[in-house]
Amino acid sequence: xxxxxxxxxxxxxxxxxxxxxxxxxxxxxxxxxxxxxxxxxxxxxxxxxxxxxxxxxxxxxxxxxxxxxxxxxxxxxxxxxxxxxxxxxxxxxxxxxxxxxxxxxxxxxxxxxxxxxxxxxxxxxxxxxxxxxxxxxxxxxxxxxxxxxxxxxxxxxxxxxxxxxxxxxxxxxxxxxxxxxxxxxxxxxxxxxxxxxxxxxxxxxxxxxxxxxxxxxxxxxxxxxxxxxxxxxxxxxxxxxxxxxxxxxxxxxxxxxxxxxxxxxxxxxxxxxxxxxxxxxxxxxxxxxxxxxxxxxxxxxxxxxxxxxxxxxxxxxxxxxxxxxxxxxxxxxxxxxxxxxxxxxxxxxxxxxxxxxxxxxxxxxxxxxxxxxxxxxxxxxxxxxxxxxxxxxxxxxxxxxxxxxxxxxxxxxxxxxxxxxxxxxxxxxxxxxxxxxxxxxxxxxxxxxxxxxxxxxxxxxxxxxxxxxxxxxxxxxxxx
Amino acid sequence: xxxxxxxxxxxxxxxxxxxxxxxxxxxxxxxxxxxxxxxxxxxxxxxxxxxxxxxxxxxxxxxxxxxxxxxxxxxxxxxxxxxxxxxxxxxxx
Numbered sequence: 001x002x003x004x005x006x007x008x009x010x011x012x013x014x015x016x017x018x019x020x021x022x023x024x025x026x027x028x029x030x031x032x033x034x035x036x037x038x039x040x041x042x043x044x045x046x047x048x049x050x051x052x053x054x055x056x057x058x059x060x061x062x063x064x065x066x067x068x069x070x071x072x073x074x075x076x077x078x079x080x081x082x083x084x085x086x087x088x089x090x091x092x093x094x095x096x097x098x099x100x101x102x103x104x105x106x107x108x109x110x111x112x113x114x115x116x117x118x119x120x121x122x123x124x125x126x127x128x129x130x131x132x133x134x135x136x137x138x139x140x141x142x143x144x145x146x147x148x149x150x151x152x153x154x155x156x157x158x159x160x161x162x163x164x165x166x167x168x169x170x171x172x173x174x175x176x177x178x179x180x181x182x183x184x185x186x187x188x189x190x191x192x193x194x195x196x197x198x199x200x201x202x203x204x205x206x207x208x209x210x211x212x213x214x215x216x217x218x219x220x221x222x223x224x225x226x227x228x229x230x231x232x233x234x235x236x237x238x239x240x241x242x243x244x245x246x247x248x249x250x251x252x253x254x255x256x257x258x259x260x261x262x263x264x265x266x267x268x269x270x271x272x273x274x275x276x277x278x279x280x281x282x283x284x285x286x287x288x289x290x291x292x293x294x295x296x297x298x299x300x301x302x303x304x305x306x307x308x309x310x311x312x313x314x315x316x317x318x319x320x321x322x323x324x325x326x327x328x329x330x331x332x333x334x335x336x337x338x339x340x341x342x343x344x345x346x347x348x349x350x351x352x353x354x355x356x357x358x359x360x361x362x363x364x365x366x367x368x369x370x371x372x373x374x375x376x377x378x379x380x381x382x383x384x385x386x387x388x389x390x391x392x393x394x395x396x397x398x399x400x401x402x403x404x405x406x407x408x409x410x411x412x413x414x415x416x417x418x419x420x421x422x423x424x425x426x427x428x429x430x431x432x433x434x435x436x437x438x439x440x441x442x443x444x445x446x447x448x449x450x451x452x453x454x455x456x457x458x459x460x461x462x463x464x465x466x467x468x469x470x471x472x473x474x475x476x477x478x479x480x
Numbered sequence: 481x482x483x484x485x486x487x488x489x490x491x492x493x494x495x496x497x498x499x500x501x502x503x504x505x506x507x508x509x510x511x512x513x514x515x516x517x518x519x520x521x522x523x524x525x526x527x528x529x530x531x532x533x534x535x536x537x538x539x540x541x542x543x544x545x546x547x548x549x550x551x552x553x554x555x556x557x558x559x560x561x562x563x564x565x566x567x568x569x570x571x572x573x
Contacts (some may be wrong), residue, residue: 173565210545324573325522
């Protein structure tokens with residue numbers, strides 16, 4: 001079959017984008033405010049000095065510290081929690097096993113991995129029905145594995161230990177309140193403790209989704225409530241054998257469930273459930289602006305998720321081991337901060353490098369990739385003793401080389417699409433309705449699929465023009 | 481098997497600092513007609529008062545930041561992190 005040439009398909013894509021009526025590129029990101037008064041770095045003799053100060057021992061920070069320490073740099077890794085992972089919450093499905101394998105060969109043999117995710121189920125939810133896409137691959141259950149389920153307090157601790165083994169110095173219980181400046185560039189960090197000013201040639205801010213440091217340094221603007229989602233989660237204890245039988249798992253295989261549609265009722269968001277060794281991780285995610293609009297309490301939505309007829313049998317008998325909450329930067333490309341300035345770079349969730357696009361829910365992999373890219377930039381800067389903004393601007397090139405920026409740019413239309421009212425609540429209901437009509441047997445003449453689909457669209461009052469626009473928009477977001 | 485928020489919160493470990501890391505200016509809250517913090521906080525730490533203000537208790541805070549992102553009153557919520565090692569300490573998540 002003759003397919004379109006690359007040029008022809010590109011032209012087609014551009015035409016379709018014009019037809020959808022939305023701009024091809026988003027407007028340039030809003031300028032962050034000018035930094036307020038800057039703290040002066042102390043003289044070289046009066047303060048401790050390191051080559052690289054990494055703020056936050058999550059996946060981005062530990063990856064950066066590991067790479068920089070391996071290159072022989074003096075690295076200080078600062079963690080505000082009692083231990084790495086103490087402040088961290090993720091689903092957590094980690095889809096970066098192959099990336100980690102490059103850093104630490106056969107890492108899964110020594111790391112606290114819960115289960116290998118060889119099955120993914122994406123469900124479209126209506127109040128009493130659900131339709132799911134169920135994908136399994138035996139190849140995903142083989143090394144290096146596609147994704148694994150992890151628990152952050154254990155995983156982050158292990159990963160930070162790898163950085164320490166490579167020579168980085170880890171300081172726990174250390175909050176960084178600000179960066180220090182000298183000659184117009186960042187030259188250190190202020191840790192909240194006596195004598196807490198530490199000089200650093202390069203500061204890498206990996207202080208998470210709610211990065212106060214990126215804002216204080218003037219690299220990130222204030223967030224809008226539609227760009228951030230709140231996740232609330234529970235870890236439920238269930239014994240290992242029950243989990244295997246209930247989810248039909250062999251050995252250490254595991255599965256990831258993701259849900260969109262009415263599972264968060266009228267709130268834009270979704271839900272997840274991951275199998276761990278002897279626990280389940282499950283939770284709901286709600287866009288903050290949408291929670292505000294509908295005045296919904298997140299833990300009530302979590303309770304509703306657990307009570308849904310498709311979910312209740314999965315969690316039956318599980319006792320809550322821990323409740324947790326965290327925010328997620330969801331606007332992707334449209335909320336990326338300025339990534340670097342003189343003496344400083346931003347990585348991981350602090351740089352909003354969280355890939356949330358319906359089919360995908362990834363962040364730890366991009367955190368690690370950006371941590372590596374930042375460390376490699378820092379290594380080059382230290383070698384040349386050039387910590388200027390121009391020198392550290394190479395971080396962006398490194399992020400492009402690792403496909404990070406390309407991924408976010410390619411899917412830049414997806415977050416708004418995924419959180420849109422119609423995709424969230426209308427279409428899952430239409431799909432579930434149509435599926436019910438297709439599968440229900442009434443002893444009446446069997447209808448063909450087209451009239452069933454048209455009837456479902458009519459009953460849910462879908463406007464044909466909007467549907468067409470959404471299909472093209474979905475195509476532009478995910479298809480081409 | 482419906483669980484109350486109080487029961488849920490008992491599963492979380494908090495190392496309470498003697499100084500609050502978040503300060504809420506109840507005077508500003510009195511002028512706020514929506515008070516969305518009351519709904520969105522995952523630990524339900526914002527309690528509306530009869531006088532129209534807000535009572536806030538920082539002790540069982542997840543440090544997530546939802547309140548200040550949702551808040552539409554400039555200056556009502558002063559937000560920072562607790563001292564190192566204090567605040568919420570997740571063990572399982």
